[in-house]
Amino acid sequence: MADFDNDVRPDLFFTNGEVDNNLKELGQDIPFEEPTKVLRNLGDMRFRRVRDSGPFFKKEDVGRGAAFGDLNNDGARDVVINRLGREPALLLNESSSGRWIRLELLGRQSNRSAIGAVVAVHVSGRVLWRQLKGGGSFLSANDLASSSDSVRRNASNVSRFTGPGRAHDA
Numbered sequence: 230m231a232d233f234d235n236d237v238r239p240d241l242f243f244t245n246g247e248v249d250n251n252l253k254e255l256g257q258d259i260p261f262e263e264p265t266k267v268l269r270n271l272g273d274m275r276f277r278r279v280r281d282s283g284p285f286f287k288k289e290d291v292g293r294g295a296a297f298g299d300l301n302n303d304g305a306r307d308v309v310i311n312r313l314g315r316e317p318a319l320l321l322n323e324s325s326s327g328r329w330i331r332l333e334l335l336g337r338q339s340n341r342s343a344i345g346a347v348v349a350v351h352v353s354g355r356v357l358w359r360q361l362k363g364g365g366s367f368l369s370a371n372d373l374a375s376s377s378d379s380v381r382r383n384a385s386n387v388s389r390f391t392g393p394g395r396a397h398d399a
């Protein structure tokens with residue numbers, strides 16, 4: 230879960246695939262590989278699959294974990310996917326990043342990474358509560374505060390996407 234379009238509503242991201250690759254031999258008509266999906270948070274507990282996120286999302290894959298972080302410091306959350314039998318996929322989010330702030334928390338009396346800290350941000354009469362959490366997806370950890378701008382945009386395993394929007398292969 231990450232807010233890919235910075236509209237303060239966390240969106241959903243799925244990378245998936247079955248555990249067994251011999252499902253047909255077992256008489257099960259279930260695909261081993263599945264497409265990666267982004268679902269836009271519409272509010273009111275409703276989500277809609279984004280159909281035009283880009284070519285990467287039209288391919289089927291066996292994802293085994295995803296980590297989120299703003300790898301190129303443009304305010305839009307990017308994604309790295311661990312894939313079974315393939316190199317990791319780096320997805321650069323090309324959504325309009327809108328307004329955003331980045332907070333880097335440092336624990337003094339708690340753990341140094343400040344995991345568990347709660348932050349309240351007051352915006353236009355609203356209060357946005359966020360808690361810094363460690364970990365993330367299966368065998369993956371989200372970036373607590375990205376500070377790297379060393380993403381190579383022309384690497385062969387880099388795809389681009391717009392969270393709830395469009396994407397393009399590099």
Ligand SMILES: [Ca+2]
Pocket residue numbers: 231232233234235236237238239240270
């Ligand atoms: Ca969102």
Ligand SMILES: [Ca+2]
Pocket residue numbers: 298299300301302303304305306307321322
């Ligand atoms: Ca980014």
